[in-house]
Amino acid sequence: MKTNWTRALRTSIERNITMDNLLPDRLPKYVHSYVYLFGVLTLASFVWLIVTGTVLAFFGPEWWHVSPVGHFFNSMHFWSVQAFFFFMVLHLWAQFLMAAWRGGRHFTWISGWLLFLISIVGGLTGYLSQTNFDAQWVGVQGKDAMNSVGVGGFFNLLNFGQMYGLHIFIIPFALMALISGHLFLVRKHGVVEPLPWDGKGDDAR
Amino acid sequence: MGQGGLRPPLQAGSSWQFAWLNLSVADMVVVGLMLVVFALALIMRWPGEHS
Incomplete structure (x- = not known):
């Protein structure tokens, strides 16, 4: 059968991306540790950064400088980025200390x-x-x-x-x-x- | 400084300096807090887990 890019891509996806891996309904017991939460806390902070940043971008600088609600969203954006870097560094420490690059x-x-x-x-x-x-x-x-x-x-x-x-x-x-x-x-x-x-x-x- | 003094609007306050390292009090508080949270995450038992 003659190969083409579409078929090669489909074959590669079928071989490398299994739904059992992408959406697992069971996780290993060792993830029952708070150390494994820093990654998802970083992700949650990022989602909140995007939400507050979208609101700030929509209304613009004059709004976030003078409006009370603008101040509030500006503050949420600021504190989200504090949380983002805080948890990202903790995630980095945890992954470094457990040599997370092991096993491919x-x-x-x-x-x-x-x-x-x-x-x-x-x-x-x-x-x-x-x-x-x-x-x-x-x-x-x-x-x-x-x-x-x-x-x-x-x-x-x-x-x-x-x-x-x-x-x-x-x-x-x-x-x-x-x-x-x-x-x-x-x-x-x-x-x-x-x-x-x-x-x-x-x-x- | 002349002309009333050009001062940075960002005021980090007092800081600890060692060679190239320059940490403000706020920097040290955040780093300390990160160490505390990391230690707690290692020590605290997962809810429902038994030794």
Whole structure:
């Protein structure tokens, strides 16, 4: 049978993506630990960031600076990002300490790092999108850092339109795409098991 | 500083400095809180679990 891209894609999906893995109704007993909750808490914070950020983007800076409801949504966006990074760092500690890249999970680990690094750029562009004196100060100070590493020519912290566009469109969609991939890999390979206590490594089981 | 002094609007307050590391009080509070939450997550037993 002659191969074509559609058939190859269907075969690959059927082989690599099983619904038993994507939507499991049973999880291993070892996930009964609060350490395994940091990832989903990060995800919940991200969902709340998108919800509050969408409201802020819809009504705009004049609304979030002067309206009481705007202040409220601005604050929720601020505290969501505090929770987002708080739980993401805890998730990183937990996964690092249990060597979560074991058992073919290296791309899960790498995608997590990419998410962390892109989130930092999201945080920076968010500071620059506040349209207040803090944003001006961060922009003027930070542009020298960008110039010193050679990216100031195309990543201009003083260009509000560029920073705002990155913050509300490109970075959120990049994060959503990467989170989808990250979650898919978690489902595909399963949640990593805790390290064995006998010091003999994975081979002990 | 002249002209009334150009001051950053972001005021982190007092900070602890060690070599390249510069942590404000707020930084240290957040890091401390993260360590506490992480330790609690390791120690606390899952509801319904028995040893």
